[in-house]
Amino acid sequence: MSCRSRDTEDNCEGQSALKxxxxxKIKEQKVVVDELSNLKKTRRVFIQQRNSNIFFLADRGQTLGSCKKQLDSMKKDLQEM
Structure with a gap:
């Protein structure tokens, strides 16, 4: 898609910033997935409560699965842009 009019240029710049x-965020999520994948099975994993500084003990497998789903969702959103 080419940007020709002024409104379209602003829209393209905004879309570029979003991309x-x-x-x-995708790069960050890849790092999280890699780190969780390489942990020893005996290691503890904690997740942060939203909008808080409180961390709770979590299951490593469930956390890894959740992070992979988030990564897949972000990749899908990027492809749709």
Missing amino acids: EELNR
Whole structure:
């Protein structure tokens, strides 16, 4: 898609910024998945409660699965842009 009119240019810049932000989040999520994948099975995993500084003990397998789903969802969103 080419940007020709002024409104379209603003829209393209906004969409480009969104893509960059989504790419950054995808990279972060890949690191999280890799770190969780390489942990020893005896290691503890904690997840942070939303909007809080409280961490709770979590199951490593469930956390890894959840992170993989989030990564897949972000990749799908990026492809749809």
